Amino acid sequence: MLLIEELVKSYPMKGGQAVKVLEAERFEMKPGEKVAIVGPSGSGKSTLLHLISGVLRPTSGSIQLLGHELGALSEAELDRFRAKHIGYVFQSFNLLPGFSALENVQAAMGFGRKIPARERKARAAELLGRVGLGHRLNHRSHQLSQGEQQRVSIARALANRPAIVLADEPTASLDGANARQVYELLAEACGSEGAALLLSTHDMELAKRLDRVVPIRKLAPGRREDSAAYPHSLAQSV
């Protein structure tokens, strides 16, 4: 379902030099699989997820998702593709300010295609019910606790029945009990919606609960030592 090969993302720095922030020789995921990418802060986890979602373009290499080579899609096509097949959950929740829970979930529905209002609303309410927020439908994002906000964003990520949910440190902003609860909810919801889950975290304990754990440095095993341009933090990755 997802196949990444020879992927490199580097940023040009002052003085003409480029800094590689991510390198992955090969990474593969099967449909419905739940994978945790682990690595310390600055190791390129967010960058990897941005690349897979298409909001960021790789410097070189290939990303194939659902049979599509992302590099071959135009930006507009990529936007449509993302709307249709990818759900996104962020560390900082990223709910739309001032939108109610119901509106936040609905906001993700209908880009690129028309969904009747009634159907849209029913789906959003159903998902919010499933993440335990059936009684918070009309609360605005700032009226919700952090755990609740993240649950809204899980519902939002699943709104369009995506093939894959990308979750970028979804529990890093939450305390222990909340973190575990949201974590389980995310895995469970993806399971029942049939979506694959690619989750980044620096918490090994939580990571172990998924099907597979991939330390980010293992994505480019051969090139680890020789690259002086690598950010120092990568040396201490898990």
Added chain:
Amino acid sequence: MPLTRIAWRNLFNRRVQTLITIGVVAVGIAVTIAILLLSSGIKQGIVRASEPYGMLVGSKGSQAQLVFNTIFLMDNPLSNLEPDYYEALAEDERVSLAVPFALGDNYEGYRLVGTEPSFFELRARPADPAYFRLASGRLFEQPFEAVIGAKVARETGLKPGDEFVSAHGVTESLEPEQHKKHPYTVVGVLESTRAPSDQGIYVNMESYWLGHEHEEEAGTAADAGEHDTSEETRAEERGVTAALIKPKSYADLMTMYQEINQGKDAQAVFPGQTLAKIFDMMGSGEQILRYVAYVVLGMAGLTVILALYGATVERRKTVAILRAIGAGRAEVLTIVLLESAFVMLIGCAAGYAAGYGLAWLLTGYLGEHVSIAVPIGFDSQTLAIAGYVGLAGVAAGLLPALSAYRTETARYLNSA
């Protein structure tokens, strides 16, 4: 979710800022429109008030003064026309209607006008109904009967059957010799013309002259020698301030106008023309007022741009979120444009309505205090102003819309 809903939600989320922007746009448009409507409305109102009077003939002197005397019942009257001159004019073959008009004393500040019943036959255009119509009572038939304007009746409470004593001069004053004067009896009240004529008290020429002679006698008793109580004085006293002339044809009007102005005895004035000259003189003041309106409008525009631009920074985050959940560049561009379009639409509509409302209120004030009916009609210029401001606002909205269009999604997704 439809883009309009998203745009609307975003605005609602920034509602304080949104309301301020709408308010500033509305005030700018309202002030501009009100000034525009009033400045053209006042002119129209004044010109309309001058229409029934026809050509004014008075003694040589200031044109403006003659117009003020007759149409506004203001200012000191010009020296009188010779009675013979007036007689000749009234009997001229080319004249279809000649009405004498003598501005004189006042009662509680309302000027007395000596005239003839023919005054009440004046009409703006031949086909129109008579301009001055009775609301109650009858026209004057003999000396010391008075027909009063609507405002006089309203303000003084005089009604048919009441009596009053006039005072000499332009303004209200307490005169010791008031008791010596012959009182007037109100016999009729005019319908409101919504013009300065509402402030007039109309009496026949006879009572006007008698009133003056009466006073002249009282005066000469005190300072004899300065005036001859001779025929000469009486002749001067029997004159009129102006003759209101309606000719039989347009050609007659033009030849009479030229004849009179070439002669030494009198001047002929078309009030419309004189008013146009006065408006021209006031034009610079009006221009200043317009500049003020444009400055207000400009400041409104600047506020809008600042508000829209200020929102871009906090908007980047929203844009990045929208992009991450599937919105394309064109869609975020549309959302931001819709936001400014909504603001401008509401601001323009509210300002448009408020502009007419403000003009209407000020018109009421002018009607009340200056007795000038200012017609406030639809003016396509006002629509153009609202339209241009709206378009300019939406154009200004392109700025943040383009910045939203160019927002790098990945950069704003991780910040808290």
